[in-house]
Amino acid sequence: MSNIDYQNDQDKSFSPEESLQLIQTMIRKTKDSVAVDSFYLLFWGWLVFVCCLVEYVLMVYYRYPHHSFVWGAMPIGGIITAIYSSRQARRQKSTTYIEEALSYLWIAIGISFFVMVVVNVVSEAWRTAFTYYILMYAIGTFVSGSLIRFKPLIIGGLLNFIIAAVSIKFNFAGQLLMGALAILISYIIPGHLLRIRYNTKKN
Amino acid sequence: MFKELDPILHSQLRLAVVSLLIGVKEAEFTFIREKTNATAGNLSVQVQKLKEAGYIEVTKQFKDNYPQTTCKITPKGIEAFEAYVQALQQYLQVGKE
Numbered sequence: 001m002s003n004i005d006y007q008n009d010q011d012k013s014f015s016p017e018e019s020l021q022l023i024q025t026m027i028r029k030t031k032d033s034v035a036v037d038s039f040y041l042l043f044w045g046w047l048v049f050v051c052c053l054v055e056y057v058l059m060v061y062y063r064y065p066h067h068s069f070v071w072g073a074m075p076i077g078g079i080i081t082a083i084y085s086s087r088q089a090r091r092q093k094s095t096t097y098i099e100e101a102l103s104y105l106w107i108a109i110g111i112s113f114f115v116m117v118v119v120n121v122v123s124e125a126w127r128t129a130f131t132y133y134i135l136m137y138a139i140g141t142f143v144s145g146s147l148i149r150f151k152p153l154i155i156g157g158l159l160n161f162i163i164a165a166v167s168i169k170f171n172f173a174g175q176l177l178m179g180a181l182a183i184l185i186s187y188i189i190p191g192h193l194l195r196i197r198y199n200t201k202k203n
Numbered sequence: 204m205f206k207e208l209d210p211i212l213h214s215q216l217r218l219a220v221v222s223l224l225i226g227v228k229e230a231e232f233t234f235i236r237e238k239t240n241a242t243a244g245n246l247s248v249q250v251q252k253l254k255e256a257g258y259i260e261v262t263k264q265f266k267d268n269y270p271q272t273t274c275k276i277t278p279k280g281i282e283a284f285e286a287y288v289q290a291l292q293q294y295l296q297v298g299k300e
Contacts, residue, residue, distance in 0.1 A: 014215060016208075016294040022215060023222045023288070029238045030226030090267060093234035094227045
């Protein structure tokens with residue numbers, strides 16, 4: 001933009017071609033500013049992945065009865081995410097419609113997880129719990145990937161729809177492994193690829 | 204028949220500001236300054252003109268004890284921008300013939 005001399009702002013004679021070029025340049029600049037943060041994918045991806053595997057090991061290998069305590073990490077994760085996102089919001093200088101859509105999508109998914117946990121606790125329907133959790137990962141990552149046009153996230157989301165369907169065949173221990181696989185495919189791998197893309201763009 | 208180009212938008216910096224705001228929900232003054240590379244003084248004059256025309260909405264508030272100005276395009280601004288782009292297309296088509 002440095003080639004544009006705003007000092008001649010009163011000069012009305014700039015051509016339609018120049019006008020169009022200016023519009024294109026500015027619109028491209030807002031496109032680049034869609035800040036997609038891989039923090040959320042990586043943070044929740046690794047947290048859920050580790051919890052699934054730790055619970056599996058405690059349950060299957062140690063026969064530890066209170067194996068579900070690992071999920072106490074979720075509310076802590078929620079608090080960390082809330083602090084992080086409020087800090088980010090303070091730094092952010094513009095909001096695009098895509099960013100707004102993404103934040104509402106993930107707020108809805110977050111609430112859904114909370115509701116599902118309540119439902120599962122009340123109905124004690126733990127055996128099928130992960131089927132629906134994986135379905136939520138699928139919706140979140142597929143829609144996000146489509147909005148930001150990032151293929152690994154779209155593919156991860158689509159594969160999670162399949163994993164969700166297959167997971168119903170497994171017992172709870174098997175579902176924990178399915179959950180770990182789902183989160184690896186839809187959060188962790190796309191999250192790292194997104195971070196790599198962001199870093200190469202920046203340099 | 205040429206539609207006349209809207210004089211409010213047919214100015215480089217004002218057009219740059221409106222084009223930026225078309226793509227976002229809202230943007231801070233500092234963001235617009237960074238993207239347009241304009242000086243703060245010139246930019247605030249042009250932002251004021253756009254505001255007076257009813258093309259953008261300007262909100263001033265405090266964020267962490269610092270004054271913060273946020274700009275947002277209005278429905279009238281979107282309409283004017285679309286009309287401006289249409290008029291531009293007319294000019295360009297004539298230019299091609």
